[in-house]
Each structure stands twice: as C-alpha cells, then as structure tokens.
Amino acid sequence: MRLVLSIAVVLGVLIGPSITLPNGAPESVCDTMLPFHGGGIPPLTTASPFRITPVTSVIASGQMLQVEIESFPASVVFKGFMIQARNRFPPNQVLGQFELTDEGAIKLINCGGEGNTATHTNTAHKKDLALEWIAPADFKGEIVFNATIAQDYDKFWVGIESTPVKIVESGQSPPAVVGISTTRRAPTTTTVPPYVAPTTPVADTTDPIYEGCGSTKGCFGFPEGCVETRNCRAVAAVIVQGERYIFEMKSGYKNPAYIAVGLSNDAKMGDDSVIECVPEQGVVNAYTSWTSAGPYSASRQGIAQNFIQLREKSYVDGVIHCKVERDPVTTVKGQRFDLIREKYHLLLATGSKADSTHVSYHDIGRTASGVPQVLAEVGAVQGASKLLLRLHGAFMLTAWIGTASLGILLARYFRQTWVGSQLCGKDQWFAWHRFLMICTWALTMAGFVIIFVEIGGWSQVDNPHAILGVVTTVLCFLQPIGAYFRPHPGTKRRPLFNWLHWLGGNLAHIIGIVAIFFAVKLQKAELPEWLDFILVAFVAFHVFMHLIFSILSWIQIGGCVSERRSQRVTSFPMADMTPSRNSMSSGERKQDAAFSGFRKVMLFFYILIILGFVIALVVITALAPIEDTVESIRKQIMN
Template sequence: MPISRLTIRSGAKIVEMTSTRFNMWSLLSLVLVLSVLISPSITLPNGAPESVCSTMLPFHGGGIPPLTTTSPFRITPVTSVVGSGQVLQVEIESFPANVVFKGFMLQARNRFPPYQVVGHFELVDESAIKLINCGGESNTATHTNTQPKKELTLEWIAPTDFKGEIVFNGTIAQDYDKFWVGLQSTPVKIVESGQSPTSVVGISTTRRPPMTTTVPSYVAPTSARAATFDPIYEGCGETKGCFGFPEGCVETRNCRAVVATIVQGERYIFEMKSGYNRPAYIAVGLSNDAKMGNDSVLECVPEQGTIKAYASWTSAGPYGVSRSGIPQNFFQLRQHSYEDGVIYCQVERDALSIVAKEKFDLVNEKYHLLLATGSSADSVHVSYHDIGRHVSGSPLALAEVGPVKGSSKLLLRLHGAFMLVAWIGTASLGILLARYFRQTWVGNQLCGKDQWFAWHRFLMVITWLLTIAGFVVIFVDIGGWSQIDNPHPILGVVTTVLCFLQPIGAFFRPHPGTKRRPLFNWLHWLGGNIAHIVAIVAIFFAVKLPKADLPEWLDFILVAFVAFHVFMHLIFSILSWIQIGGCVSERRNGQRVTSFPMADMTPSRNSMSSGDRKQDAAFSGFRKVMLFFYILIIVAFVIALVVIAVLAPIEDTVESIKKQIMN
C-alpha cells in the first residue's frame, strides 16, 4: 500500500501522521491526537467548574496564564449601595463596545479579609447564565455557552447576615487563550434594609429588566451637613465625575445641587440631585463655550408628585430656554424620586444626538457642564436659575473620571470687593468730609489745598478708579450685558455712569463767585449722593444673586451700615444747625461753616475772614473724635463685607477650615 500523509490542523498547530497502513492502533492514536488538539477550541462550554471556586483560574490548555494587560471588559453594579435582602443588577460589558467575550465567572466577595463569597444570584437567563455553589447556594454565576457576548446583566441578592462593603470579582474570557482573572467592580455598600440609603437608585425588591424608569423614593438626609452618607457622592472621582455648587461641595458632600456623569460603554448617564430651597427643577447642559446660550439641556422637573425629564435648548440675546422644537427621543429617564422637596433623577443620553441642528458627540468631543436649579417652572420651560448655577472650568471628556472643577470666580470676587471698598468705604468717607469738615484743620494744608478738599478729592478718585475697574471686570466675566432677572445690573450701570461723570463735571466747574457756581455745586452734590444711594441699593440686590453665593444674613450687616452712616450724618448735621442757629460766634459771619455750602463748595482762602483763617470752627475737636470713630467702624464694615464676598459661600469656607483644623 503506498505511503499516505494525513495533516490535521487546529489553530496554528499542525500534526502530521504518516503511516503505511491504517490499523487499529493507528486509529486509536488518531482519536487521541484529535481529542488533544481540537479541545482548545472549546472554551469550557458548560461554564466554570466548582473546583476553581477559590482561585477563579481557568485550567486552559494545561496551564495557560491569564493576561496582565488592561482588560477591555468592565463589571459594573448599577448602584453603590443596597439594602440587605434586596436585588442589585450587575452588568458585564465591553469597552470598546465591539469587543466580545465568550466565558465568565462572577462572585461577590467581602472587600476586606477574609474575602468570603457572600449573597447569591438569581437565574434570569438560563440560555446564557448558570449558577454554581462555591461554599454557598447559587453564590457564583458562570456561562452556559461560548457564544460571543458584548454585554450581560445579572441579578444579585444581598445577604441578610452581612453588613459592609463588597466587590464583584470576576474572570472574563475573550477566547480560549485570552482571559483576565481578578477583575473587580467598584465597591458596593450593604446596609440594613429599611434605612434611607436602601432607597437609592438601582435597588428594587422585585426582579426587573435593565433600563427601568422607576425606583422607590430616594430619601435624602434632613440636614446635608449632618449626613454621614449620601449615595450620590459614592464613587466620585473614582468611577464617575461629580460636579456641584458651591465650589468644593463634592469633597464635603454638601452640595446645593450636584450632577454625576457615569459612562458605561456607550451609555452616558447623568445623575442629578438638588434639595436646597425646595427647587422646581434641576438641569444639566452641555456647552461649547461655558456661557449660557446655544446649549443642549436635560431637565428633571417634579410634576404631580413624580419626576419628568425633558430636553430643552438655551438661546442667548436675550437669554431664554425652551423645549419647543427640541426632540425628546435621544434620552431616557432611568430612575427618579421626589420626596421632601428633594429632586433625584438619573437620565441616560445617547452618545450621538442632533439638537437644534447642532451635533453633540459625547464620545469624541469635550463639553463644559452647566448645572442649574431654580424655584419655578411651567409646562413649556424652566425659569431663571435663581437658586444657583455653576459651570465647569474646562471642557470635559465625559468618559474621563476625575475631579471636576468649576469655572474661576476671580473676576466676580474682584468686582464685589472693588464695589464694596468704593461705595461702603471711600465714597462714604469722602462725602462726609466734603459736607462737614470744610473749616477743620484750618491753616494746615496738604499739597497746597485745604485738608478736607485734598482728602475728599483723593477718596473720590479712589472711588472712581475702583468703580470703573469693577464695571470692567464683571463685563469681561459675563462676556456682555447680564440677562439676570434682578435690578442689580441696571443699578450698577446707573452708579457707574454717575460716578464717571462726576470728575468730568468737577474739571469744568465754574470759578468761585461766578453765577453758575451754585448750580454746579447743587448738581455735583446731587450726582454724588444719588450715585452713593443707588450703589448701596445695588449692593442689597447683589445679596440675592445666586452666582454671588452671599448669605441672606448679609442684609443685616448692610442695614447696620446704613443705620450707622445715617446716624453719623445726623450728629454732624445737629452740630451744623446749632452753629447756624446762633449758639456760637460764627453766626455773625452769615455762613454755614461746617455744612455743605451751595454758594461755594471750595471757597478760596482769601474769601474767608481773618478770624476764620486762624482757627477751626466750633466743635472741631468733637468732630475730629467722631471722624476717627467713624473711620474705625467703616473700616470694620468694609473688611467684614469684603471677606464675606471674597470667601463666599462663607459658611462652607468656615466649615472647610474647621475640618482642616480638626484633621
């Protein structure tokens, strides 16, 4: 019989058998070789055996080692906290999404020694999942076939006799010789059933398919500062990006509003929460320029005791937000709750969408996050974000997990500091000197001018410079005219215009003694006082601005300043009327030496009598003492107000300092 050659191929291996004849031994040898060489193509088709419960290490090909490279697969629990005895969904998925896996083995283990397997799985898909016993009934899940899979959802029941943190530990096989051992999920906290954290997202007492839209009520702590646990902050900076206001609130877990971005493969999830001042909505927008206008927004709005999600679009010039003409099919409300004025929602958005003819590609593009919450909303749009608004400082790739910082408020803080120093400090003092100290420090000049005039001019120049600087920096910060629903911007513009015109009018003032001089004096006095009053009113309205983060009790400090300022004017005015009424010798001169003279605001030294030139007016010593007292109190007011404005929100800053000291 001629020599025959039989070649058997399996993968990259080739076996050659050469024989002069087929006898029984040759046939047996062939069967043995086939069984060895073909077996690698079958990757444990019936799942992992119980013999590898402890190591989770597949016995592939007599000892193929697991890969140590970064795995393209993720094990993702849909929430970070679960009540004992309740159901938690766990997802195995690939990233990128086009990578498939054929086999898996999954357990929930205590995060800390002795790392025992806890809980058990429910059999939700017998065609893809089977359960085995690893020291406990059905506490380990594995595959039933080697069909390619891109994602898989399992249901795990938390144990009733264990409280603490667990992680899901798994082995995932992409192919026979490509597998990863020891893949871990983010930690999950198991708490006592019935406690408020058990009502968080992703938890249900009944079996449910993925992507459900309703969960039990999310119960928020009654006091954010007193809360020791709030599930929305779990995983911030580790498994999801978190962004809230006021700045730094994520670290202290005390946000007025917060949004977390969660990326699971090609699923982009926005988790939002706000309970500050019983908001009527919370919304997150995607912006290309960190400014309101031309932004795609997702809103969560309480309606009839439940939460509804809407998509809207912001417009600029004038600012507005509307749902009209905006598609409502590129997102899905996954989970939500509304209780005790706290809005909670989890919205999944398509990775690619077209909104108002603009393309939003969450995979390849970066966006600024705009977070806003307000006290009113209606059936067609949400209203102005009067509770608060914050913008991320730089555009973000949502799949990147890390700290999210807000945009700088340096210019805003400078604006507030400049205006407070100008109109609480220098303007108040400058007006007081011009009105009541014209005949004080007689015979003592500064730079060739009377003391009162030299100091008045210096203080008002400082006021002018600070006001113009404050106007410029806030204009740069906003990037145009403000659209807020508050009188503060209009009052600020009026103040700036009047302040700008004052030195121009003073430069062209008529000479003393001319017939137009009294008219100038009246206009100069009126313009300065109106500017001062309008500026103070504008500061009161600034307290109501959400962006300023100023405490409401700041109004009491401002009221105290106004009362003190008026009181001091009253004291100095009484002194002036006493002098004018004839109680002192200056009456015979027929002029109000300590009050504001409309006939001549800055009389020359020669226009005064020789007696006036040689001595101060009556009560000069008392006026100097009162002036010193006035300066001390005004400086204290200015320092307190500037500190509160610059460190706003001051309560959170103080709390943070206390924690740092204690640590």
C-alpha cells in the first residue's frame, strides 16, 4: 500500500491535466489557433479534407461576405472549428466581424476585437457550415480566412487558408456576387501575432543564409550539425568585409519573439554584448543589450544603440531574418570589444518573450561556440561540447531507472531466496543490493559534480529539476553513511534505523524519478516530449512488478502456504538488513521460501525490461535532439 501511494504521488505530479474544448476555442489561443488536446497532441500535417471557401474574391469595405467550410469528400464530418479573417500580409491582423447566424452551432469570441473570431458550441457532427463575415469599414487590401478544424479529438488541422479576398473602397462597385449584403455595423481591427504551425523545420536547400558557410563566412546554429544539413532551428553567420563586421541571423522555429547573437569571453551567459533582432508590429528592429550574471535576460537599459546599423530585415510567416553591421571596436559597460584583434566566443539564442527593454530567457534554444576565435578567420564555427551534459543525463538515468530500482526490489523481496549461497561472505540478496546501491551512489555523485562543472553554478532555469536533483543527491549521499553506522540487530534502536533507511531510500527513488520527468522540459536537454510516455511506461511496469511480489507476500502472511514464519522475513522490508543466522532455525535456512522459483523468473524478466528502458533512455539522451540526429543520419545515407 505504501508503494502504491508513493507511485500515485509520482504520477499525480508528472501527468499534467488534459484540456478538452467541447464548447469551442478559448480566447487564450487567439494568436496560435492551436488546440491544447491531450496535453499537447500535435496537429496533422497531411492534406486536409476541408476547404474554406469565400463565395466571392472581391467585396467592398463594410459589406458582408458568406464563407463556407466544406468537406471533400462530402461524407467527411468535423466536430470543432475556429476561423478568423487576417490581413494577407504582415502584420497579419485579425480583421472584421462575424455574424451570429446559428446560436446552436456557432459562437463568437473576442480576439482583441468584438466578435472577430467564430468557433463551435458543441462537438456534434458538422459539415458544409456557412458563416457570414463583415469586412471592416476602414480597410483596403487582401485578406485570407485562416481556420483550425478538428475532425476528432486527436485528428485536427491548423492553419487551413482560403483563397485571398480583395477588399476595395466602399465607393467602388465590386462584381455582383452571392452572399454580399449592405453594411450593418463597422467592425474593429486588432493586431494579433501571426499564426505559425509548431512543426519541426525541414531542410531548405535554397536558403541563401547557408550559401558560403565555411568558405566566405562563419556559420553556426542549433541543433548540432544543422548547418551542414541546412536544417537549423536558428542560425547565425558572421561576414567580414574589410573592417565591416556583419552578423546575419535567422529563425522561425516555434514562432520566436527574438533572435540574438552575443560576444562572450567564456561561452557562458553573463557580461556579454548582444545584438538582438526583434519583430515589433510586424517589423524587425535591431538593438544592442547586455546580459547580467543573474537570471538569463539581456537588457537594453543604459546601452548605447549607435554602434550597430540594421542593413536587411524581414518577418514573413513568423520567420525572423536580419543583417546587422557592428562597429569593429566598441566599449560597452566599460568593457572593450575589439573584433579585429581579439578572440570571442559566439552565443546564439532565441526565445518566445521580449518587450521594450529586454529579451527574456532563451526558452526556444541556445548554443555557444566551443572555442574563442577571431571573427575575420573564415571557417566552420564549432559548437561547445555537450559531453558533460549528456554524461550527467546518462549517469542519472542509469542510477535511478536502473540500479536503484533493482537494488530496492532485491532488498524488499529476495531476503529468503538463494538460501545457503553467498557472495563475498554475504547473503546473495545483500551482496547484490549493496553493489547496486554503491553504483547508484557513485553515479549520482558523479552526475551531480558534472552538471555543476557544466553550468558553472546554480541553474537559473524556472524548472523544479534542479531542486529535486539536489534533494535526491543529499538523500542518496546520506544513505550509505547511515548504513555504515547502523545499530546491531536486536538492539532497541535497530527498528528506528530500519524505518529511516527504508524511508530515505524510497524518497530518494521517487524524487529522483520525478526529477527525470522535469528534465524532459528543459530546453538545454533537447529531449523529445514523447519521452514522457517512456517514463510513464517505466513507472507502470515498476509498480506492476512490486504488486506481483507484494501479492505473493500477502498470500504467505495470510497462511495460504506453510512455513509462514520464514516467509515473514521476505515479505516486509523492515527486517534487519543483515539477519543473524541465530535468529532463525537451521531448518528455515536450508531451503528457499515458497514461490522462490517464480520470484527468480520474474526477477530475470524485470532485469531484462529495466535494462531495455535504461538503454533506450540513455541513447535518446546521448543523441538529443534525437529527431534531428536521425534525420541527419538518414540524409547522409541517402547522399
């Protein structure tokens, strides 16, 4: 029961709430139009069976237009939808206003303006739905209708676009069409960031930013090796023309709010001169800023803006691109930056938040060059080694998924198995338990030291992983010390030690597993979100095996088999860690407890499955980001 409750705590923390939208899309998704189904089910990228069809391609401002959601083939139905009209070109405004024509199937929400977005009211089957939309009275230009349509809970498409509709001045006479009526009211126009589907970037072999990388300019990006495959989530290039130093940057992954390049003396965030490219109202602006040693952010306050010039810029479909020229010699915050003579580490970062004074933490991604270099020296820019980071992950996974899980299982259920067989002068169960827990202790201590060396201090990331990791490490560190000074069996303090040792070990194991779940959310780890499913499968398997062994113990304690007294020793973890031979009769020591053969078979099965989990998790961690690594390998094989 204690084990079940413990695992329930783990699962309660780890499995986030699922949010369904049976009553229509909420205003919180006005900008992305992305449903939050099942904690983050991704949209389909296949061709959609639905079409958004305006009945005409030209209307006058202030007039009404009929828009239809159609299915191809006609037998296909859908359950939910969200639709907006947006300016065809940046700043991608949400325009106009919908009419509430069918209160039973349609409702209007306010995405910064009254009734400018239509959505469903229930999940009943729908097809060939018609809506009425009023063009704004103060707008001339082209719009497209942008929709999200859900055929089912886990089957939906985001970013379905209609053909363009041209809105002309009210005094002009557009062609006579069906679905146009006179003006009823003048809707408002509001600015909303453009929708960008959150998909993994695909290789762009024609992107000019990659041309000349390694020959005429130095390029670097992330994930590792992306410059060679032309598939970077964010990429930067340094172009040197005489004494002109130009920094080119580009990113469109996860709809970034900024992309920035920094000059650093140590490859760590803090006390670095930064150039930012930030889209503001659809237009990219360039700024200089300074990173502080505290929380990761770059502030423009007190930083001169006159030593950079924005040469080129664009912001199309959520992709930021800019070229910024920087003076070769500058002084920022009392520190001299001489690009001609000095060597610098290059930092590249992109994130989802920025305001008028600073950019926030690089939650989308960040990389740094491995060694300082003179920027005028053209060549490949090698990223900083991630070996220590990968080793930390591999050590902790091996310790808390592998050795700790197996060591705890042996101590709990195998005290009266392999009776008469010893290893190094100790009972088999104790010898292996001690060996596995020493491995757990050594791997945990090594992983703890490694990550502090890698980060160079305490983590500034807003994630509980660091705190949970420290708690796990402290509990793990104390366990062997307590075991060394354990009271002798039979003394009055021995039961207290038994409880504390059991509690400390189980708490360390549970908190360690929870910490691993939170590690999946760390941007620096670059782990796929689906890794959570592997971890949940491990927890479920671990619980299942404990239940099997516990049921066997309950049967023995209940008197369903003989030799009840000897079975009690194997059934409860509070027994002495090194039972005295005098504490039980010689007859009880001559043979294994009942069900020992079955327990051995189940243990073998448990070891195989746990080994599989450990290998899979370590490989995914070592090759992170695994999707990009696999894609890179596939392309190399194809070429």
